[in-house]
Amino acid sequence: MIYSGPRHPPTFVFVTTNTSDAVSLTSATKHFGPVRAVDGLTLTIPRGQTVALLGPNGAGKSTTIAMLLGLLPPDSGHAALFGLEPEQAVRQGMVGAMPQEGGLIPRVTVRELLTFVAGTYSAPLPLDQVLTLARIEDLRDRRVDRLSGGQAQRVRFAMAVCGDPDLIVLDEPTAALDVAARREFWESMRGLASRGKTILFSTHYLDEADEHTDRVIVLGHGRVIADGTSAEIKQATALTTVSVTAEGECSWLATLPGVRHMEVKGTRVHLRSGDSDATVMALARAGAVRDLEVVPADLEDAFVALTTDAAPATDKESV
Amino acid sequence: MLGYVRLELIRTMRDGGYVIFGIVMPVVMYLLFTNLGLAPGDRHDAAIYTMVSMAAYGALGSAFNNGTGIAEDRAAGWLRQLRLTPLAPAQVVAGKVLIGAVSVVPSIAAVLLSGVLVNHVTLAPQQWLAIVALLWAGTVPFSLLGLGNGYRLSGQTAAMANLATMLTLSIVGGLWVPVQNFPSWLKVIAEWTPSNNYAGLSWRIAFGDPPTIHQIVLLLGWMLVFAVYAVYGYRRAGRRA
Ligand SMILES: Nc1ncnc2c1ncn2[C@@H]1O[C@H](COP(=O)(O)OP(=O)(O)O)[C@@H](O)[C@H]1O
Numbered sequence: 001m002i003y004s005g006p007r008h009p010p011t012f013v014f015v016t017t018n019t020s021d022a023v024s025l026t027s028a029t030k031h032f033g034p035v036r037a038v039d040g041l042t043l044t045i046p047r048g049q050t051v052a053l054l055g056p057n058g059a060g061k062s063t064t065i066a067m068l069l070g071l072l073p074p075d076s077g078h079a080a081l082f083g084l085e086p087e088q089a090v091r092q093g094m095v096g097a098m099p100q101e102g103g104l105i106p107r108v109t110v111r112e113l114l115t116f117v118a119g120t121y122s123a124p125l126p127l128d129q130v131l132t133l134a135r136i137e138d139l140r141d142r143r144v145d146r147l148s149g150g151q152a153q154r155v156r157f158a159m160a161v162c163g164d165p166d167l168i169v170l171d172e173p174t175a176a177l178d179v180a181a182r183r184e185f186w187e188s189m190r191g192l193a194s195r196g197k198t199i200l201f202s203t204h205y206l207d208e209a210d211e212h213t214d215r216v217i218v219l220g221h222g223r224v225i226a227d228g229t230s231a232e233i234k235q236a237t238a239l240t241t242v243s244v245t246a247e248g249e250c251s252w253l254a255t256l257p258g259v260r261h262m263e264v265k266g267t268r269v270h271l272r273s274g275d276s277d278a279t280v281m282a283l284a285r286a287g288a289v290r291d292l293e294v295v296p297a298d299l300e301d302a303f304v305a306l307t308t309d310a311a312p313a314t315d316k317e318s319v
Numbered sequence: 320m321l322g323y324v325r326l327e328l329i330r331t332m333r334d335g336g337y338v339i340f341g342i343v344m345p346v347v348m349y350l351l352f353t354n355l356g357l358a359p360g361d362r363h364d365a366a367i368y369t370m371v372s373m374a375a376y377g378a379l380g381s382a383f384n385n386g387t388g389i390a391e392d393r394a395a396g397w398l399r400q401l402r403l404t405p406l407a408p409a410q411v412v413a414g415k416v417l418i419g420a421v422s423v424v425p426s427i428a429a430v431l432l433s434g435v436l437v438n439h440v441t442l443a444p445q446q447w448l449a450i451v452a453l454l455w456a457g458t459v460p461f462s463l464l465g466l467g468n469g470y471r472l473s474g475q476t477a478a479m480a481n482l483a484t485m486l487t488l489s490i491v492g493g494l495w496v497p498v499q500n501f502p503s504w505l506k507v508i509a510e511w512t513p514s515n516n517y518a519g520l521s522w523r524i525a526f527g528d529p530p531t532i533h534q535i536v537l538l539l540g541w542m543l544v545f546a547v548y549a550v551y552g553y554r555r556a557g558r559r560a
């Protein structure tokens with residue numbers, strides 16, 4: 001499941017679109033002047049998955065989303081939703097989206113706004129259900145321009161889901177929400193995922209990618225750095241730390257299965273392992289299990305490890 | 320698309336700028352001017368002449384206000400949000416033009432009604448019909464100019480540009496002070512403005528004359544220029560959005 005994206009996009013691309021895939025981006029590239037915001041990105045999301053697009057600011061998340069929604073034409077490569085051109089899929093009401101910012105207009109109430117957006121879709125959700133889903137029942141008759149940041153964010157979310165689309169794309173949906181509001185937001189999302197929707201959201205909050213998804217795609221400098229379940233990503237990148245107390249000559253511990261790196265602090269030995277089960281078993285067989293401690297990596301470690309070694313993408317680099 | 324038109328009309332009616340510049344000010348100015356006797360001719364003629372001027376002025380205000388709305392919508396990310404709904408881009412543009420056409424109606428109606436009710440203006444039914452139709456249809460060039468500014472410029476700049484254009488066209492076009500009172504050099508300029516020829520169609524009808532070829536050709540010419548400008552602005556905005 002894990003792979004590193006190609007550094008240079010292939011010169012020839014055979015585009016295949018599978019209608020069972022909700023999202024398919026093939027070797028998509030987008031430049032802004034000298035900045036290569038998205039760099040030969042290929043990704044496929046089957047129907048029904050909840051996927052996090054994880055990456056630090058400037059990784060290319062918003063640009064990727066804009067291309068797959070048909071808002072921004074790729075310089076090269078191709079985007080498809082449900083096997084259709086993005087614009088077509090949007091026209092057919094298969095897509096609902098919440099851009100990173102904006103989309104709220106002054107002088108209308110929440111109800112007026114959502115009634116309009118829902119009305120552009122052929123089979124929208126009933127308004128009451130949308131209000132409940134987004135937890136904005138009490139904001140129904142409030143003017144959209146008089147909402148707090150968190151309330152506005154929920155109304156923007158409601159606009160993305162009110163048409164009952166098959167694919168929901170959310171760009172940093174929980175940015176600027178406090179912890180409690182974020183928890184409520186993810187409860188709404190779980191409701192959607194359980195209805196079989198395909199959900200793609202971007203985030204730089206690691207715990208969100210960890211807890212709420214089937215799959216995490218890590219972006220860095222416009223490329224896919226890793227793609228898998230959050231557990232797979234942790235395992236492949238950050239290493240589990242196995243610590244024991246050992247005395248005397250202990251360099252042999254570095255040769256145990258799974259061990260990639262050893263650090264000795266006094267009598268304490270810290271083994272960084274890619275396969276902690278195998279390492280612990282070997283320690284047990286050698287009778288070296290004393291004060292055993294196993295600390296799994298968190299996604300934060302994985303994220304830092306994944307995104308710090310990639311060089312920034314500029315045109316100069318590739319010449 | 321009708322849902323879009325309905326939503327945008329709700330927003331327009333709640334827009335203080337629209338209500339003030341498009342409806343209240345023209346009516347107030349109309350009643351003020353007719354009672355100060357600034358227009359030529361006798362009292363009844365003045366009431367008719369100024370009624371057309373102020374209806375035209377109000378319609379201009381509404382038409383340009385609609386264009387300003389586009390710039391605000393873009394700044395608010397609303398145009399992008401619309402592109403993410405099943406509405407086609409052509410439906411959005413057509414909807415906006417329709418909204419402009421509907422939003423000038425209250426401006427025209429308010430001034431004409433004050434003419435009838437307050438200043439007791441009397442005209443033949445076919446005159447009323449022609450004046451309403453020409454005042455309404457004649458807003459198209461100004462709507463296009465306003466939309467062009469709205470697409471091309473950013474929020475605050477577009478609002479300023481549209482307000483300045485609207486006031487300049489109103490004043491130089493002789494909607495506030497009749498052209499007859501202008502110095503001769505300004506009179507020459509006035510006769511080439513779209514606003515003077517727009518109101519001119521209805522002035523002539525109100526006093527029993529048919530519109531002149533000069534007026535019609537000039538207004539159509541300006542409409543063509545502003546249509547090109549609006550399309551240019553729209554293309555530019557599309558590239559940036
Ligand atoms: N409209 C734009 N003009 C110029 N540069 C841009 C534009 N949009 C994005 N970029 C640049 O492209 C890179 C990726 O940006 P973005 O896709 O917004 O990243 P993310 O959403 O992951 O923070 C950044 O270096 C950003 O500065």
Ligand SMILES: [Mg+2]
Nearest residue numbers: 061062063100
């Ligand atoms: Mg972003």
